[in-house]
Amino acid sequence: MYPNKFIKLIDIYEKLPGVGNKTAQRYAFSLLDYSKEEIDECIKALQDVKEIKKCKCCGFLADEEYCPICLDSGRDENTIMVVAYPQDLVAIEKIGTYHGLYHVLGGLISSSKGVFPEDIEIDSLLKRINENTKEVIIATSPTMDGEMTALYLDRILKNKKIFVTRLAHGLPMGSNLDYADELTLIKAMDNRQEMKEND
Amino acid sequence: MYPNKFIKLIDIYEKLPGVGNKTAQRYAFSLLDYSKEEIDECIKALQDVKEIKKCKCCGFLADEEYCPICLDSGRDENTIMVVAYPQDLVAIEKIGTYHGLYHVLGGLISSSKGVFPEDIEIDSLLKRINENTKEVIIATSPTMDGEMTALYLDRILKNKKIFVTRLAHGLPMGSNLDYADELTLIKAMDNRQEMKEND
Numbered sequence: 001m002y003p004n005k006f007i008k009l010i011d012i013y014e015k016l017p018g019v020g021n022k023t024a025q026r027y028a029f030s031l032l033d034y035s036k037e038e039i040d041e042c043i044k045a046l047q048d049v050k051e052i053k054k055c056k057c058c059g060f061l062a063d064e065e066y067c068p069i070c071l072d073s074g075r076d077e078n079t080i081m082v083v084a085y086p087q088d089l090v091a092i093e094k095i096g097t098y099h100g101l102y103h104v105l106g107g108l109i110s111s112s113k114g115v116f117p118e119d120i121e122i123d124s125l126l127k128r129i130n131e132n133t134k135e136v137i138i139a140t141s142p143t144m145d146g147e148m149t150a151l152y153l154d155r156i157l158k159n160k161k162i163f164v165t166r167l168a169h170g171l172p173m174g175s176n177l178d179y180a181d182e183l184t185l186i187k188a189m190d191n192r193q194e195m196k197e198n199d
Numbered sequence: 200m201y202p203n204k205f206i207k208l209i210d211i212y213e214k215l216p217g218v219g220n221k222t223a224q225r226y227a228f229s230l231l232d233y234s235k236e237e238i239d240e241c242i243k244a245l246q247d248v249k250e251i252k253k254c255k256c257c258g259f260l261a262d263e264e265y266c267p268i269c270l271d272s273g274r275d276e277n278t279i280m281v282v283a284y285p286q287d288l289v290a291i292e293k294i295g296t297y298h299g300l301y302h303v304l305g306g307l308i309s310s311s312k313g314v315f316p317e318d319i320e321i322d323s324l325l326k327r328i329n330e331n332t333k334e335v336i337i338a339t340s341p342t343m344d345g346e347m348t349a350l351y352l353d354r355i356l357k358n359k360k361i362f363v364t365r366l367a368h369g370l371p372m373g374s375n376l377d378y379a380d381e382l383t384l385i386k387a388m389d390n391r392q393e394m395k396e397n398d
Contacts, residue, residue, distance in 0.1 A: 001292050002285075003262035005247040012241045016226045025286065027215045031248055032260075039248055042211045046242050048204040049230055061231075063202035086201075087224065093200050 057128065059104035059121045060086050069093075069102060076100045078134035082125065082153060084108050084146065088139065100137075103128065108145035109152055115145075117152060125153075129162060138166045142187075256327065258303035258320045259285050268292075268301060275299045277333040281324065281352060283307050283345065287338065299336075302327065307344035308351055314344075316351060324352075328361060337365045 002010070006028060013024035031039070054060070055067035062068075069075060069089075079100030083089050089102050107120040129136070136157055140146035150166055157164045169187040171180055180188070201209070205227060212223035230238070253259070254266035261267075268274060268288075278299030282288050288301050306319040328335070335356055339345035349365055356363045368386040370379055379387070 001267070001289050003251060003260050003266070005244070005251050005262060006260050008240075008244040009248060009251075012244045015229075015237075017229050018222075018225070023217075026217070029284075029286070030214075030216050031245075032251065034248070036249060038214075039245055041207075043242055043245050045204070045207040045211045046230075046238055046245070049208060049233070049238055050235060052202060052204050052208075052231065061202050061205050063204060067202070068200070085228075087228070090200050 055104075058102050059106055059124065060089055060102060074099075077132055079137065080125075080128065080133060080135075081137040081139050083139050084141065084149070088141075092139065100135075105140075105149070108140060108143075109149040110145040111148070113145075120149075122153070122156075126156070126160075129157075129160065133162060135163045135165060138164060142169050254303075257301050258305055258323065259288055259301060273298075276331055278336065279324075279327065279332060279334075280336040280338050282338050283340065283348070287340075291338065299334075304339075304348070307339060307342075308348040309344040310347070312344075319348075321352070321355075325355070325359070328356075328359065332361060334362045334364060337363060341368050 009028040009031060010021070010024045013019055013027040014021060016024075019027070031042075034042075051063075053062045053065065055062040055070055056065050057070040058067060060067040060069065076099050080103050081089075081092065081098065081100055082103045082105060083092070084105050084107060086104055089104060092098055092102075103121065103125045105120040105122065105125075107115055109115055109117055109120065136153075138150045138153055140149050154164050154166075168191060169184070170191055171177065171184060171188045177185075208227040208230060209220070209223045212218055212226040213220060215223075218226070233241075250262075252261045252264065254261040254269055255264050256269040257266060259266040259268065275298050279302050280288075280291065280297065280299055281302045281304060282291070283304050283306060285303055288303060291297055291301075302320065302324045304319040304321065304324075306314055308314055308316055308319065335352075337349045337352055339348050353363050353365075367390060368383070369390055370376065370383065370387045376384075
């Protein structure tokens with residue numbers, strides 16, 4: 001019923017994650033109201049997509065060969081935080097308290113999805129690690145795949161005599177204890193810490 | 200933190216209706232996995248947006264001057280169904296039981312949004328109506344603006360001695376009576392119909 005050019009537009013929106021036909025139509029209709037300049041802006045952004053690079057050092061997104069974090073001489077080169085995806089790096093950076101470097105794996109080891117250690121950026125992590133590396137912080141999500149990846153990394157890094165830490169698991173701040181799931185409660189008890197006066 | 204080209208990509212997705220920063224990021228990340236061909240397809244669809252026309256007769260979307268429905272000689276020219284938006288036309292067409300023509304207003308009269316009769320395609324509707332027009336079906340949504348537009352159209356069309364009907368209001372099929380809102384129940388009672396044997 002719709003003209004072909006409009007159907008094409010719906011089609012490209014329907015390919016986006018979590019977008020069904022109804023939402024894709026809504027997006028396509030909103031585009032009909034765009035000015036020529038706004039459309040050109042969208043086209044330019046799409047044309048530039050293939051120029052977005054992966055940082056040669058950490059695997060984060062970059063305009064040039066290296067990302068701004070790896071290029072920043074003010075960062076603490078002794079610490080590397082390992083995350084699964086670029087989004088995770090951004091979440092940590094937003095807090096603004098971590099000043100070390102990162103390594104983006106680009107995925108997680110997963111038996112269900114058939115992702116093996118060689119499919120993600122583990123080799124490049126091992127190559128980066130040198131005598132300056134004091135600590136590797138594993139910051140994968142506490143999911144099945146995240147845990148599996150963390151255990152794997154821990155094993156191979158410890159073989160190399162590197163000090164490995166992992167983000168703490170426990171009760172999320174502001175949550176109600178009686179709403180916490182069993183596994184979180186067990187972790188919170190296992191990882192309990194001595195109270196300090198200024199806590 | 201993200202490279203500029205990626206931020207631009209997030210920006211264009213964030214402009215879509217109902218899309219926040221988090222969803223826009225998700226869309227932008229999904230695009231990074233597209234092949235060169237898929238990106239080119241998206242660019243082509245956007246380039247074609249400004250070539251999508253409005254049908255010169257009914258106001259629906261069209262590749263050429265007229266839409267396929269207006270060009271279809273098999274449609275019943277004696278009936279015109281008036282809808283607010285192209286999406287409404289598509290909803291009716293999907294049922295497949297209506298074989299008349301349409302007229303897309305491109306909006307609804309609205310005192311709150313300051314939309315007046317001259318801002319929507321009412322003039323072009325009046326120009327279309329001729330001695331062949333036996334019935335105009337008003338199919339605006341039963342909302343405040345939809346009702347206002349229906350009343351306005353009814354008045355000016357009746358002045359022209361045209362038979363005007365309106366989609367029925369009542370209980371939606373498969374609904375529970377005790378969940379129906381008051382206004383719907385009142386409409387359902389007012390519009391009650393004599394039972395027929397084959398009902």
